[in-house]
Every structure is written in C-alpha cells, then in structure tokens.
Amino acid sequence: MANVPLQLGIITAYLLIALVVGLLAYRVTDRTAEDYYLASRTFGTVVLLFTTFATLLSAFTFFGGPNISAGSGPEWILVMGLMDGVLFAVLWYVIGYKQWLLGQREGYLTLGQMLGDRFGSTALRVLVAAVSIFWLFPYVMLQQQGAGTALVALTEGAVPYWVGAGGITLFMIVYVTLAGMRGVAWTDTLQGLFMLVMVWGAFVWVLAAVGGPTAATSKLASTDPEFLALGGGLYSPQYVISTAVSIAFGVSMFPQVNQRFFVAESKMVLKRTFALWPVLVILLFVPAFMLGAWAAGYGISPADGNVLPLLLNEFTPGWFAALVVAGAMAAMMSSSDSMLLSGSSYLTRDIYRQVVSTATQRREDLLARVGVALFAALTFVASLFQPGTLVEIGDTAFGGFAQLALPVIVALYWTGTTRKGMLSGVLGSQTFYLASVFVPVVPSSYLGGWSASIVGMVLGLILTVSVSLATVAAPEENASRFSNLQAE
Template identity: 25%
Template structure:
C-alpha cells in the first residue's frame, strides 16, 4: 500500500491521529480509577450509549483491513467477490439470534467475558477451559493480523519513510498507552473518531476512482468483459459452494468474537443495543459494497497485476487519486491515516478482550479465584503487554496475505458457536456432549488446515468441523441423562426475567 505522494505529510497526519488517541485515552480515564473494577475497565461500566456502541460495533466488524484486504480480493476474483457483502450481512443476522437474549442474562448475572456464560450454563471445567483456549486462539490470530496490517499501512502512508518494524512498535506503544489509561471507554471513543473519517474517506475514494475511469462504471464492466471475461461470468459450482461455506464460517465465527460479545455486555440498555444493530444492518452495502466497487475499478486502472502486486492496489489507486487536485491529496492522506487508526482501533479491542479473558477466565477462575478485581485487572494489563511482544516477534515475518490470515482464525473459533448459541435456547443441551462436540470439531478443522486441506470440495475445514461439532452435541444431548433439576436450573438461567 505504498503512497509515493505522502512522505512528511503522512507522518504529520499519523502523529496527529496518535495524539488524538492518547488524549481520548486520558480523558476517558481521568478522575476514574478504572483498575478497581473489571466491569469498569473492560466493559466501560456497561454504560455505552447509542453513538459509542454503534461505532464500536462498526469498528469490530470493519477494520482498516476491510479496505486494504477486500479491494485486492475483488480485483483478483472479479464480481464473485460480491459475496463479501453477504459475509458482513449474515454476521448481523447471527448477532440478532442471540445478542438481545444474552444481554438480558449478562445484565442479571454480571458477566464480564464470553466464557462467563459458558461456565454458568454448563458448570463444567472441561467445557470452560476448551472454550477459553479456542477463543484466545481466535483473538491471538486476529491481533497478529492487525499488527501486520499496522506496519504495512504506516509504511505505505509515509512512502516508506517509516519502516515496517518501527511503524508497528510506535503504534503499539500508543495503543497500549491509551488503552491502559481508559480501558473500553477509550477504545469505544477512538472507534467513533476513526469510523466517521473512514466512512467519508471511502466515499471520496470511490468518487475519485470513478473520475479517473471517466465517471462511468459501465465502461469498467465492458473493459473487464473484453479482457478478463472470467471475472464477470457466472462463478463455477465449487466457487458457489465455497461462498456458502464462507457465509457459515464468517457468520458464526465473527459474531462470537470475544470482543464482539463484550460489546453486547457493554450496552447501556437492551433498547440501545437493538437500535445499534438496526443501524449496523445498513453498513455492509455502504462499507463492504463500496470497497468491492473500488476493487473492480482497479482492474481497469491497473490490469494484469499478480497476487503480490494486487495487495498494493489500494495504495496505487490512492496515488492516482491524490494527483487529481489538492483536495483529493489531503483527503487521501486523512483517509489513509484513518485506515491506520481503524486498524489500531481493532487491535486495541482485540487486545483488551484477550487480556480480560486471561485475567478473568484463566487467572481469576483457575489460578487465584480469591484475587481482587484490581489484581485481576492488573494481571490483564501486564498479560496484554506480554502477548503483544510475542506477536510482534511473529509480525516481523507475517504468514501469507491478509486474507489468508483472516480465514485462518475462524476455523477453531467457530467451534464455540453451538455451545454458546444453542445453550441459550435448548435447556437439555448437556456439558459432556458439548465438550466432545467442540473438541472433535476443533480437531477435524485443525487437522484439515495442518495437512493443507483447508477446503474439501469447496467446504472449509472449519465448517466441516462445525457440522461434526453440532451433530455430536445435539445427538449426545438427546441420549445424555439430564436430571429434571439440571434442566430446571438451565431454564432458570436462560430466562429473560430482569431482577430489580
């Protein structure tokens, strides 16, 4: 994503974004000792209003990688990549299957992390530990993806003036600083800032790209039909199967991201939560849809790029757009600064959730159950620093393209979905079948990935594992002996009553 036009101006904009983030972190934590409360630090006191909740949900679903990674994917695959819009849409559908119900229960039982629900529902150390491992795997993978993207984005925005490694370290320090000061509240408020700039930037980027191809999208499709007809043709059957498989993988995987679930917990009220989801439902065509169009226009602007070259598509297009006039020049710099801020904002959400699970689920539940909330928060803060150092070591030699990293993290994370969602509605779902279903699904998905068979006839290994997981959990629960007392307890736990 190298921008030959940016240089010093890019450094100024990035420095400005960094200062704004630090100021937000300071203001979010000023006068409050957030470290004394798990709920206060990790969930903003469960008091996020509509604007903050909407934008933090938006930032959770759409990172800067949506622009950097999805436009090149559209470039390489053509109109088949329309599926990216449905990826983001189905996530909202899955949210609505469980989010309002889970919110009411979490409010009553004072949940902090997603596995608080798993522990309360199944009362099984085996199920809890396995779900913790799978969720931490997904978070660690996702955080690695963001660290790789930060380095690429900053190096690109500054025209290579700031090297990849220095870029990652600089913004990781900024992220740790404002997150340390303001916790979830700082994260949510930075999401508001970057979300607004990102939305405006995508629209201006698209207008500039259309201007460069004559202002007529029809001419783009005509060009593609004549030069690369496969990209406008009907996709083959295996591509369609792969698309349906990806819908399940992303839909269930992204909806149960720990940092996404914690945003459900953070809502001020159920009404605000539902209102935020009703607005987020409009974002897939506005965000992912416009990025798809940008990638398609790129086919005409820069034909014949290989995979490595296409990964630089957004930066190459931005260079051309910035040359139109000074207005586009500065909007492009602000836009790419917002992309960096968006990536950092996603990374801070993931890191916050990771540290909360280490402190609450690993340390608080199994190592030191008598620890005070202050002690657990501090353990979470220091563990966050430790995991960032480990992942920085991996980020120096990033594995594969951003899209490949994006796919990898869902294979294991999605195996938590049956226990998490089905447990909200089916009181006979039993702990032992849930454990063996989750384990067998994770082993199958992991085995297929490690042996290079990430898809079988177009179906992702994670989806095959999810199917096995679901069958074992459901069939096993039908045959497992669940006492009437246990079933009654599960019914009581999943009820929607609200205590005074």
C-alpha cells in the same frame, strides 16, 4: 517519491487525536472490572453501533477485501457485504439478545463466565477462554501486518514494514492499558465515522480522476472481459456460502464482539443496533471493494502490495491518500484495541482467576496490563514473518471462532444440553479444524469445495446434541439460568 513527512504527519496527528479521546474516557472510568471491561453496560444506539462496526472492520476489510476484489472480482461484496451484513445481524439477535438478557440478570462479563456458570464447569470456562485467546493471536497479527504493508505502499517503501507494524503495536499497548471499554468505544465511534467519510471520499475522488464509474468499469472489462461475469473462478457457490457462514458465525464469537452483546443500556438499543447494522456494512463495503475491483483495470495487482494505497497514490494527492490510510489504520486500531481489551478480560477473569486460588485484584490488574503488552509484542514478532496474506490469516481466525457458535446457540436455547455435550462439541470441532489447518494430510475442503470450517461446525453441532442426549446433567448444572428471561 511520496511526500513522506506530510503523510506521516497526518497519520500521527490522527493517532494523537484518538489518544486524547482515550485519555478523556480514562478520566471518567471507574476502577471496577464491570466499568473497565463493559463501561457499566451503558451504551446507547450510536455508540454501540459504531463501536461494533469499527471493531469488526479491520485490515481484513480495508486491505484484504480490496485485494481479493482486484484478484478475483467484485463478488466479494456478496460474501462480506450483503451476506454477512444480514447473517451477522440475525445472529446478533439470536445470540446477542439472549446474552444481553443474561448479562442484565447475572452480571456476566465474558462468554466463558456465562457458560461456566450455566454448566457448573471451570474446565468449560477455561476451555472457551483458551480457544478464544488462541484464535485472537492471528487476528491481532493481521492488524499489525496490515499497518506495516499499508505504510510501505503509501510511502513507496520509505517507511520499512517493521516500523509501521511496530508503531501501531506500541500505540495499542499504551492505549488499551489506559482507556478501557469506554475509551475504546468513544474512539471507535470517531473512527467509524472517519472510515465512512474517507472511503466515500476516495471513491468519489478516484472515479472523478478516471472519468466516472462507466469509464472505470469499461477499462476493467477491456483488460479482462470475464472479470465482471457473475460467479466462476474463486466464487463457486460452495466457496461463497462457506466463507460467508464461517465469517458471520465466527464474528459472533469474537471476544471483542461477543462482549458487546452485554453492553447495551436497554432492549431497544440492542434491537435498533442490529437493525441498522446491514445498512452500515453496505455503506462501507461497496465503495471499498469496488475500488479494489476497478484497480485491476489499471494494472494494479495484489502481487504488487495492498491495492487500495497503490490506487490512491496513482489517482489522488499524497495528503488525501494519507488520510484514507489513516482511516484504514483507524480500522486496524479499533479492532486491535478491542481484541487486546477483551483478551485481557478472558485471561484474567476466565483463566487466571479460575486456576490461581490466591489471585488478588491487584495481581489481576497487573496481569491484565502485562498480558496486553506481552500478547501485542508476540503478535508483532510473528507479523514480521508475514506467514500468509491478510485474507488467509483472517479467514483462518474466523473459522476457528466459528467452531464455538453452534454449541453456544444450542446451550442458549436447549435446556437438555449437558456439560459433557458442550465439552465434546467444543473440543471435537476445534480439534478437527486445527488438524485441517496444521496437519497436511487432513483436507481443507470437502464435497466439491465446502470448507473445513463448515464441516467442523456441523461436527460440533452433532457432538453437542448427541452427547447431551446420551448423558445426564451433573447436579451442579443449572439449566434454569438460561430460561425464563425477560427484559428489565
């Protein structure tokens, strides 16, 4: 039986350290929206790099990734590591740099605010915020589900699923209402470094226990000689490209990531950060996903639960396994706290303030905190039903966010984009993608394996461009807002 008191003590101690960092940040946070949501746009290279890194690396990465590597092979590294490490870095420049310039000049806090201002449209601003909050729901739920299943596996069932998921939910509510962006970013930096150290520690420890990478790979090959063949099975070209593109473009539209495009203190910080991004991604994904693949050789299957905690229980001491799971919990917390903070800004700034004409700052602040608690509680309740695997939930949310990306890129770079074109592109692609997820008669893949997410993205692009060409901009639309940008 696992040493439950020791393991829970280690995880609790880590959570308390994170809380102390958040409280320190709270003491120096101004009581303004720009400081609470964007830390007054003052992040340097290290903090921006690690807060984005930790925000993205969630239960989907730590548990979903090793699980799919254990079930289908290590090519998942190509999908999430090499391809998305590079693709997202490119999008960081294509979308993020232009957004940063606009944020510096216009003071934007959210993507919806930026688009609503450019197209003179409250409806577009509310639509983008509503779509974003809708797709945040399953991704926050994924973190809670990951926390619950991780503690079940680590403690061999001594800690029930609902305790793990509920505990992380309660912590997130307290933390987000206090810390703001500065506290989240400081903690993210700590958590990102901790994640890297722990996953490489696990990599070295497990390999030392089994006799090295050659022995682990030989064991895997003897279990299933076809497992190490490149491609085949799940990893068709259509699947690999569809998944990588959907995830990379979806990530760029995640509210918690997209808002980080606004927070760099200088142009140089932004460019250094997206140049370093692929390196950091590979440093985490390669050891985490290879551990998952090697686990299959030792009879550890995703059918038994999350493979990473099970593998650690098999080959490392309980205290070390608890430290690694604490690192995974750090990944979940750093994603969830950022999601709740960004979701709060979308709810209050882009929906409540636009719909309620009598909104006051005090009511808005209260709604932000109540909204965080309510949203987290609802996702916790949904996570109790475990509606899908971590990969399925994450992939669905990535696809939903990806539908926003191409209309946004068109708007950023083509002055001929019109309000009707944007509304058509966003509504059309979202409607199609929602139907592919929730309506059984609508296929989820096309033409030999291309995902509905990719088809929806192409549809959104076609609608945005064609409707813009067929319509005339309204007088209140202002294309000059997105042009003539220079770094200050």
